Amino acid sequence: MTAIKTIFTPEFLNQYKTKALEESGAYLVIAENLQLASNEINNNIDKVLTLTQQLVTLNNEKIASNSVSAVIKKLSKDFQLHNFQLMLLHLLLRMAQQSFGIKSVQIDRSYQIKQDAPLLKPDDFLTSRLQSDLYDLLESEAKQLRYLGSPETQTGFLLLWLFLKEGIDSTAALTSILYHPNKVKTLSRHWFYQGKERIWLSSTAELLLRAFWNNQVGKPKNCLTEINNTLIAERIIPSSTRVQIGALRAMLRTEYIFKTSASNYAQQKRLMPSSPLSGKTLYRIMSGTCVIHESTANQIASITQNQRGLWLSSLRNDNTETIEARHIKDGLNTLEQVDIVKQFSDQIKILARQESARNYTKVKERLRLWLHKRENAKATPFCWLLLSWLYHLLAHGGMRKKRLRPRTIKKYINSVAAPVLQEFVDCKADRMGGHTWAEKLNLAAENINSKNRDYILYFADFVVMNDLVPDLCLSDLDISSSRGSVNTNILTQHEAKCVISALNRLETKASHLAQLCFCLSFYSGLRRGEIAGLQYADFNSMGDDYINLHVRPNKYRELKSPQSARNIPLDVLWPEEELVKLKQYLRTSKTKFNKKKSKIFRDEACLNEAFLLATEAMKLITAEPTMRFHHCRHSFANWLYLLLSLPEKRQANFYPFTRHAYFDVTNRERVMKRLALVEYSRKKLWAVSILLGHSSPSVTMASYIHTSEFLHPLKFANHSPSPRLLRKFWGAEYLDR
Known part of the structure; x- marks a missing residue:
């Protein structure tokens, strides 16, 4: 048994402290938003380092699990701080494994079982009588008929309907719907409001809104004031009282949960977030008509056929590796391959726009010549893939922009190159499935500053969109769902x-x-x-x-x-x-x-x-x-x-x-x-x-x-106007047709 501190060098200790400080922000968020000052973070890093040097031992180049357990017992008993220190310990052992070739042990994270905070609390029922009066008002056919007779004077009734019966609890959204009709879209005879989120409307809401828009006069008014004026006019509340927005939201929450479920309410209010359909996919599944994607070739700009062919040939285990490829493969380690990537990224200069475009052209030409050598793709496939991505960034831009600035491209490629090559360099590309790719990319992301982990996602998107790894799924990456990148x-x-x-x-x-x-x-x-x-x-x-x-x-x-x-x-x-x-x-x-x-x-x-x-x-x-x-x-x-x-x-x-x-x-x-x-x-x-x-x-x-958005009009906003309402608005002749 030897103490692990015997292999720690001053250079390694400095690298660990620097990396731990970089990752501490992300670790604090994971540890349930633990709040620590800078000096407290440094003290925790020093504590973990000191305990590891004192207690952790090696046995045949393998860390003894009982010595790690001894360190864990010495960590803080506070749940949040304990998890933060565990992550610092995990980082230290992983860096030691990568630097010195020792075998680490798995560190399990602690979990605390807490009861979920209830969505409904006793306080929410204090206004139950008022809530009952409001819903009685909205569901009264006589009141609805009276609204259709003079909608311009009863804006509060419409606002209250949209709030409590349609579930739109944002005053900004209510104002937008009433006074900007173009924000309300129609698709296959279904109406929806398109704001920050998509909210589908019931048939009754369509009728009430049509009546308001047909008679709309004047400038936008304060939503809460209009609602209170209506409640006072209906003698539901006294003139000296005002209903606040928080009380209305509590009423909506109670109604929604009792009518549907707590899960449906959480989904609708984004407490349980999901990824909504894109506009084109929504149109296709609602109308049954395919959407023509303009300039598809430009929209999904891919690598050249020659480059794709070289990549696919590097995956074939056909024993045709050239002497040059074997020589390159035998002589290049991870750092040397990183240097190759850096040589090309360093050629990208930060210049004015026109000069930058000429610089891009020169770098692309040099990249093209390197990428078209078969021995490079065969011997260093992952270095080749990174440089192919660099070529793509220069030629076609990124996921959202067609042209990227030089500084951005350099930051992308330099941040990703070392972690990716470190994880992939010893892998056989032809034997890797999508699951292995996802696992390796997740490991590579752990070695990147938390602010830059999106860059791994951009690289993975390039690989997927060009069919270079057909069974790699972006949803399998740990960073994909949190970044809103799900296709x-x-x-x-x-x-x-x-x-x-x-x-x-x-x-x-x-x-x-x-x-x-x-x-x-x-x-x-x-x-x-x-x-x-x-x-x-x-x-x-x-x-x-x-x-x-x-x-x-x-x-x-x-x-x-x-x-x-x-x-x-x-x-x-x-x-x-x-x-x-x-x-x-x-x-x-x-x-x-x-x-x-x-x-x-x-x-x-x-x-x-x-x-x-x-x-x-x-x-x-x-x-x-x-x-x-x-x-x-x-x-x-x-x-x-x-x-x-x-x-x-x-x-x-x-x-x-x-x-x-x-x-x-x-x-x-x-x-x-x-x-x-x-x-x-x-x-x-x-x-x-x-x-x-x-x-x-x-x-x-x-x-x-x-x-999940389609459940809202089916389970909550499932209101249909009565024949009397339709006759009042459209006329008896229309219904008789």
């Missing part, structure tokens, strides 16, 4: 049927495999790597009415996390005709020479072709150039969650995309029964999360659920 494309049930029909018409071996792969992801939520590693033993069938898929780790592939192991009931999730095809494939492909633990897809090249074919079919049907195979999994999550969350008594075919057999009441009952869910169960989101293999519903909601 929210999904396919409807109708589009899925069209994809299957398109593949079926090809009648090739690859197209039949593509159908199965597509269904396994769209109807079962499987990842690409999970599909590739499926075995015959994973399918359990008992007659025609029961077939279960057990997703579990095996010798062919690991799973992303322990929670990824799960059972999926295919008999209630798959269409009957597609389930018949799956059973037939399993029956005919399994010969007497195949064991139960054999892979169901044995030809890897053919399987990769099938994935590519399925993705191309998805792009063709949706006209979405950014569509990826992983969006099948997103689609599975959204439609299953929407199916389970639909109200028991709902208007049939409310949305265009729900006009499908998948959303029939009978199918919903089958799925609910098979998943052991009851109508008022709070486990619906948990069920979806478990079927996806996620650790918690928050992960599912943040990265996968994009359709």
Whole structure:
């Protein structure tokens, strides 16, 4: 046994202190927003360093776990401070492992179980009598008819309706809706307000707003003043009293939770954030019409075909490595490859715009010559990939801007190069799947200053958008959901049927495999790597009415996390005709020479072709150039969650995309029964999360659920005007047609 302090050098200790100070901001946030002054942070860093030097020992170049436990026992007993010190200890041991080649131990983070703060408190019911009077006022047909008679004098009634019945509790949004009608959009006969968030409106709100806009006069008025004037005029409150915005929000919260659920309220008010659909995807699924993406080639600017070919050739294990490539590979370590990247980034000069453009052209030409040498791609594939990204940044800009400033490009590439090469340099690119890429990129992100971790995301986006690693999913990166970078494309049930029909018409071996792969992801939520590693033993069938898929780790592939192991009931999730095809494939492909633990897809090249074919079919049907195979999994999550969350008594075919057999009441009952869910169960989101293999519903909601906005008009703002209201506004002749 030797003390770890014997290998610590002064240079290493200074590096650790510098890195710990850089990361302390992020660590304090993770430790539940712990507040520490600068001198307190330094004291904690010194304490962790001192304890480690005193107590941690090495045994055969491996850190003794009992010595680390001794350090942990000496740390602070305060929960938040203890976790902060644990993260500092983890950073120290990880840096020691990377610097000195010793083997570290896993440090488990402490958790504190706390009861969730209730959304409803006793104080919220103090205004219950006033709340009852307000809702009686709004739901009175006589009051609604009187409003339609003179809407210009009863602005407060409309504001109160939008607030308490439509759930719009922002005065800025209310003013915008009333006095800027262009902010209210119509799509497939459904109205929604497009502000910071998208809020769908009921049919009654449409009628009340039409009446107001037809008679609108004067300038915008104070919303709260108008509401109070209406309540005083209706003798609900005395003239000396004023209802405050906080009281109205408490009433809305109470009504929303009792009418729907606490979970639905949390989703609507962004307490449980999700990623909404993009405008183009929303238009496509609501109208059934594909959106033409103008200048697609410019919008998704890709690397050259020559560069893509060189990258793909570097992945082929064809034993054709040249002498030059072997010489480069044998002679270049991580630091030398980082130096190559830095040589090119240093050539980017910070100049005026025109001079900068000429500088970009020169650097691109030098990069192009280096990238087009096959031995560079073969010997140093990850260095080559980073420089290809640099070329892309110079030529096409970043994720949001078509042109980046020189300082920005240098910051991107210099921040990412060392951490990425350090994690990837010893990896075999041809043997890495999307899960391994995501894991390595997450590790690389840990070695980057917390303010710059987005740069890893930008690099990963470049890799994904150019199909260089087709099964890498940005949602698997730890930084993706928190940065709002989730690609929210999904396919409807109708589009899925069209994809299957398109593949079926090809009648090739690859197209039949593509159908199965597509269904396994769209109807079962499987990842690409999970599909590739499926075995015959994973399918359990008992007659025609029961077939279960057990997703579990095996010798062919690991799973992303322990929670990824799960059972999926295919008999209630798959269409009957597609389930018949799956059973037939399993029956005919399994010969007497195949064991139960054999892979169901044995030809890897053919399987990769099938994935590519399925993705191309998805792009063709949706006209979405950014569509990826992983969006099948997103689609599975959204439609299953929407199916389970639909109200028991709902208007049939409310949305265009729900006009499908998948959303029939009978199918919903089958799925609910098979998943052991009851109508008022709070486990619906948990069920979806478990079927996806996620650790918690928050992960599912943040990265996968994009359709929760559609539950608002179905479960809360589900108001329809009575025939008397319609006759009052449109006239009897209109209704008689």
